[in-house]
Amino acid sequence: MTPALTTAAVPQATRLAQLHRYWLATNYLGAAQLYLRDNFLLERPLQAADIKPRLLGHWGTQPGLNMVYAHLNRLVQDTEASLLLVTGPGHGAPAILANLFLEGTLGEVDPQYSLNRAGLEQLIGQFSWPGGLPSHLVPGTPGQIQEGGELGYCLAHAYGAALDNPDLIVACVVGDGEAETGPLAAAWHSNKYLNPATSGAVLPILHVNGYKLSGPTIFGRMSDEELHHLFTGYGYQVRFVSGSEPHQVHAAMWQALDWAHAEIRRIQEHARLGLLDGVPAWPILILQTPKGWTCPFTVDGQAIENTFHAHQLPVADPAGQPSQLPILEAWLRSYRPQDLCSPLTGALCEEMLSGCPAGDHRLGRNPHANGGQLLVPLKLPNFSDYGVMVPAPGGVTAAATHKLATFLRDVFRRNEDARNFRVVCPDETTSNRMTTLFEATQRAWLGPLHETDEYLSPDGRVMEILSEHTCQGWLEGYLLTGRHGVFGCYEAFIPLVDSMLNQYAKWLKVSKEVPWRQPLASLNYLLTSHVWRQDHNGYTHQVPSFLNAVAAKKSSVARVYLPPDANCLLAVMDHCLRSRDYINLIVASKSPQPQWLGIEAARDHCKRGISAWHWAGNESSSEPHPHPDLVLACAGDVPTTETIAAAALIKQHLPVLRLRVVNVVDLLALMAPDAHPHGLPEATFLGLFSADAPVIFAFHGYPSLIHELLHHRPAPARFHVRGYMEEGRTTTPFDMLVINNMSRYQLVMAALDRITAQPNSPALAQFCQLKLTEHAAYIREHGIDMPEVRCE
Known part of the structure; x- marks a missing residue:
């Protein structure tokens, strides 16, 4: 069964009734996913055995999401717009899954959710079930480009999706709880960067249902006047859709989306004629509905609908509390589940599905939600x-x-x-x-x-x-x-x-x-x-x-x-x-x-990820010493400069020492090959670092990271890592190295502590210490580093 794209010949009153029926169906499927493991269409009285043993998921945002989804479907049918939905309240996954099921997309990517009674039972039974459907939106959810746990990122994602996509409209549902986050607050200003001449549009839909997990939202307690002024100040045209009576909200939502779409197209046409003048005032909808809309008003004397108690499970323990089971059953039956399927064929009601677009016009099939196929x-x-x-x-x-x-x-x-x-x-x-x-x-x-x-x-x-x-x-x-x-x-x-x-x-x-x-x-x-x-x-x-x-x-x-x-x-x-x-x-x-490698040598080095720089040590590239006495390793541009300078000092003062210099450009190549696909094979690793030579490793970041990456390698204790030690101040570049024990002189001294004593070792150690003393005096007198250590 393929839903039609347009139903323009159907009277609006009829279509509103169909929208309402579709909305009831998605509400039922969303609520049923939270609770039911059997008796999926309530064809017999509800029993405790029909309830899932672990109740996981969120109800509070679902009715609002279902309202938005149903009316976006209608807009697509009437305009054939390419419309991508970004869902900020990703914990409302049952609502999105319900819509994806009814539009047929879910069954196309996973046949067990086919568009019939069997698929419906799988949808309900597999939600928050081991190996089934997760309780948040995930990459396996068609039509989505963000995970359900990404609170506060939806609006920036939506604007990023609209950039350079001139035919795309991105509808972005923003929860009033997530609207309190810093990332979301800054993202409202993205409208100053979206050029309607060359990019698509973003339609923010701020869903204000008043409550977070256990308390009120800031936006939920603001007056309409305050909200209007706030978003007008951000540069948007504001329209409210408010109410608790479903038919009234349906009518208002229809009109609001028609208005928003017309404004988007007007702005784009104006800009594409070369008439853009400043930041356009894009439309925004503020949808105000009760938290947990249509769930029980009270449970065991506790107010539920339109309170924070509706955020997760309005009926908390229907299997364990006998008084709650009939409340849950009455709530679920209020959505008329008997109308979903034909009792004879098991087919879903065609009239209800007529509100879904067809093919890639479905929200779950928009190609932009699977961007790799457009890449x-x-x-x-x-x-x-x-x-x-x-x-x-x-x-x-x-x-x-x-x-x-x-x-x-x-x-x-x-x-x-x-x-x-x-x-x-x-x-x-x-x-x-x-x-x-x-x-x-x-x-x-x-x-x-x-x-x-x-x-x-x-x-x-x-x-x-x-x-x-x-x-x-x-x-x-x-x-x-x-x-x-x-x-x-x-x-x-x-x-x-x-x-x-x-x-x-x-x-x-x-x-x-x-x-x-x-x-x-x-x-x-x-x-x-x-x-x-x-x-x-x-x-x-x-x-x-x-x-x-x-x-x-x-x-x-x-x-x-x-x-x-x-x-x-x-x-x-x-x-x-x-x-x-x-x-x-x-x-x-x-x-x-300093620049070390010509372009072809750089290409080869980066392809390898790690290389021995024979010219920096005292071994020939054609006949490297199989057993170096010392390895100086480095990762990062500044650590490389210090390592090369340290190697030069060692070669000058200790010419007999067999020294090798290894540079690391692909950091995770240090890991074992079974831990990372870039990890060097053991033989290659030992060919670079030897099996037993001490290694002085100068690293860009925290030394502990190198130790963590190397802990599976042979004799990791022989690696002595110098890096950033959380020591810093306003000082010279070289002094930053000194106070973190990673200057060339300190690298040399660390090496001398770990190799067999050479005839000139004491003199070299004294030289390095004198240079550090000279450095300290020099920067305090001149305000800059000594010429021999200065890069700039």
């Missing part, structure tokens, strides 16, 4: 053309992010027609020395312009807002609907999105297990202005913890890269932009640093 690979320039000429290792300096920006500038240019690439950044593109991007595009901005402004345009494709949460949400929505992008950020502030990283990593992990989900372009983080070059900002800007956060994610998802120079950064970014379904973390300095 077009980027046209990438040859990154080798952007490389730094390196006549000898360390012979030149360059700012890696500046070189990368030139490459990304041309990524924008090559994909201008496809409009499928964006950079998001919290007001740091210029600070991170990536202004070259603005030769190809501008910062997105629809607001007023002053003559002193730079690089602002309504058509800009660099998205800057001083909210890391909004940047992350925009990019996630953009990627999930089939496009590509990079998130550039100060390293110290990216931990603000740790929880969003967690949720997105879970989404990717689970989506790989869903057969019909197609691979997405990877989420690429570029962290710069990092811990070792935050000397002037001081202690607050020194936080490398995001490395730990990404490394802790599933090995099928997480990738971490620490390119030591500009050419390696180019090679890594080229790889990441071509990759699929990963979270790629790249950390690179914006400050001028």
Whole structure:
């Protein structure tokens, strides 16, 4: 049975009655999912044995979600709009599942939920059942682009999905509880960045039902006047849909959606005629309905409907409390479950299903909700053309992010027609020395312009807002609907999105297990202005913890890269932009640093992930010492500079010592191969680090992370790691290294403590100590580092 797309010939009164019947059906299916393990259509009196032994799920938001879904179906039927639904209250999964079942989408992706009585019984019985349907929205839920636990991210996701999708309308249901979160509060300003000439539209639907889990919501206690002023101030046109009488709300919702759709099309037509003037006032609907609408008013003397008690289970224990079972039965029967199916054939009522659109017009089948099937690979320039000429290792300096920006500038240019690439950044593109991007595009901005402004345009494709949460949400929505992008950020502030990283990593992990989900372009983080070059900002800007956060994610998802120079950064970014379904973390300095590898050597090094740099030690690349006396290892651009300098001191003072230098660009290659697909085979690992030589490891982040990655390797105790120790202040770049015990002199002294004594060892240790003393005096007198340790 395929529902029709349009029913224009049917009178509105008839269609409203059909909408109401459909709404009752979805309410029943949602409530039944929470409670029933048998007697799914109440064909006999309800018994305690019919109730699930563990009651899991949420009711309070479901009737409102069902109202929205039913009326969006009607709008699609009447307008044939391409409409994507983003559901903020993801714990209302039973409502969305009920609608997906009735429109036939759920049965198409999983035949056990076919559009008949058997499928209906599976839907109800399998909800929150082991191996069945989860209680929140998940990647296996058709039509959805966010997990049900992602509280506060829906609006940023919706705007990200609408960017560069000119024919798409994204309806975004925002719960009034989640509207109190910081990420959601900032995301309202996304309307200042959405160009109606080239992008789609977002229709926010703020569902105000008054209560959170155990108390009132802020928005629920605001007057209509306050809400109107608030959202008018944000730049929206506001329309209320309010009430507790279903037929009255149906009529109001119909009119409100027609108005919102007409306003969206008017704004877009105006802009596409070249008449855009500032930020358009997009429509917003504020839907005000009772919490737990249509559930029992009271249970055992306790008020339920329109209180926080309706948030989860209005009838808390119908199997264990005899007084509650008839209350539950009366509530479920109020939705007329006997009308759902034919008692003879088991077929679902065709008249009820007539309100569902057909084919890809169904909300659960919108192609943008499975963005991988729309994904077009980027046209990438040859990154080798952007490389730094390196006549000898360390012979030149360059700012890696500046070189990368030139490459990304041309990524924008090559994909201008496809409009499928964006950079998001919290007001740091210029600070991170990536202004070259603005030769190809501008910062997105629809607001007023002053003559002193730079690089602002309504058509800009660099998205800057001083909210890391909004940047992350925009990019996630953009990627999930089939496009590509990079998130550039100060390293110290990216931990603000740790929880969003967690949720997105879970989404990717689970989506790989869903057969019909197609691979997405990877989420690429570029962290710069990092811990070792935050000397002037001081202690607050020194936080490398995001490395730990990404490394802790599933090995099928997480990738971490620490390119030591500009050419390696180019090679890594080229790889990441071509990759699929990963979270790629790249950390690179914006400050001028020594350049070590030519472009072809960088390509080879990054492909390997870890290499021995024979030129930096005292062994020949053709005849390496099979058993080095000492290994100096490094990961990160600044640690690499210090390690190469330490190696030079050791070679100068201890020429007989067999020294090897190993550089790590793919951090997770340190893991065992059974723990991560990039993990080096044991033989390769031992070929680099030997089986027993002491290893002094200079690391960009917290030393404990390296120990964690290496704990399965042979003799891990021989690895002595230096890195960030939570010591910082406003000081010089080299002093940052000194106070964290990672300067070249301290690396040498650590090595001397762990090798067999050499004739010149005491003299070298004394030299290093004198240099540290000299350094301390020099910076206090001159305010800058000594010339021999200065990179800039």
